[in-house]
Amino acid sequence: MGARVRTDLPAAVREDADRGQRGTGRSSRRCCATGRTASPVPGSGPSWKDSASMVLTMMLAGQDTTSSLIAWTLHHLAGDPDTQERVRAEAATVLREFGPPADPAALRGLRHTDAAIQESLRLRPVVPVMGFRPTRHTVLHGTGYDLSLPAGQSILLLLSHGARAVPDPDEFRPRRWFGTMTAQPFFPFGAGPRFCPGHNLALLEATLVVGLACRDFQLAPDGGKVGEKLAFPTGLRLRPQLRPGTAGATRR
Structure with missing residues (x-):
C-alpha cells in the first residue's frame, strides 16, 4: 500500500494542479485539494515531489x-x-x-x-522537543546570565509545561x-x-x-x-x- 501511495499521489497532485492552471477546477489560480499555488512563472514554486510530500x-x-x-x-x-x-x-x-x-x-x-x-x-x-538554529548571532537574556548563540548553532528547546511564567x-x-x-x-x-x-x-x-x-x-x-x-x-x-x-x- 505504501508503494502505491508513493506512486499514485504525485500523479494526483499534478493532475489536480493542472486542472487549476487550465481553469477547469474550482480555481484557475489555486490547486484546492493540495493547497499548491499555480505559479504564473513556469518553473517557479514547489516541485511536484515537494507538493506530494x-x-x-x-x-x-x-x-x-x-x-x-x-x-x-x-x-x-x-x-x-x-x-x-x-x-x-x-x-x-x-x-x-x-x-x-x-x-x-x-x-x-x-x-x-x-x-x-x-x-x-x-x-x-x-512534539515535546523542537530543534532550532539561529540565522544570526543571538543573545538570550536570562535571569542572572545571558546565553550567547552564534549563527548556525543547533539548540533543542523542551516544550515543557514547567515554565516559570505559568502559575501552578x-x-x-x-x-x-x-x-x-x-x-x-x-x-x-x-x-x-x-x-x-x-x-x-x-x-x-x-x-x-x-x-x-x-x-x-x-x-x-x-x-x-x-x-x-x-x-x-x-x-x-x-x-x-x-x-x-x-x-x-x-x-x-
Whole structure:
C-alpha cells in the first residue's frame, strides 16, 4: 500500500494542479485539494515531489498527532467536571445539528473547547522537543546570565509545561487562556518557515471532536494507570455515558 501511495499521489497532485492552471477546477489560480499555488512563472514554486510530500504529510503524519491531542484533552476534561460542563454547554449551543456545522467559522464560538485544547497542548505537547538554529548571532537574556548563540548553532528547546511564567504549571486550568497566557511564548506547532502546515486542520479537527464528544457524552476516567510513550498516551481509558436528549441519543 505504501508503494502505491508513493506512486499514485504525485500523479494526483499534478493532475489536480493542472486542472487549476487550465481553469477547469474550482480555481484557475489555486490547486484546492493540495493547497499548491499555480505559479504564473513556469518553473517557479514547489516541485511536484515537494507538493506530494506536503500532501502526504497532512494526510498521514497528522493523524497520530491529532488523535493524541484529542485523547489527552478528553482525558483532562474527564478529570475536570466543571470545565467539561462548560465545554458541553457551549457545544450544545454552537453545534446544534448532528455532525459538523455547515459553516466551519462557527467553531470560533467554542472558546472553552479551544482553551482546553491549548491547555492540553501545554501540558502534553505532541512534539515535546523542537530543534532550532539561529540565522544570526543571538543573545538570550536570562535571569542572572545571558546565553550567547552564534549563527548556525543547533539548540533543542523542551516544550515543557514547567515554565516559570505559568502559575501552578502542573495543573490543568484552561481558563488561564482567557487571561495573559496568550502573551506567553507558545509554539507547539513550530515557528518560522517550517511552521506545521497542518496546524489549522489539526486544531479544527480537535475542536470539533472534543466539542461533539462533550456535547453527547458525559466523560469519566475508567481507572488504570495512564502513561506516556514518545508523547503519546498509554493505558488511557474513559467511561462515556450518553447524555439524554442529545443529537446522538435521538438518532439511536
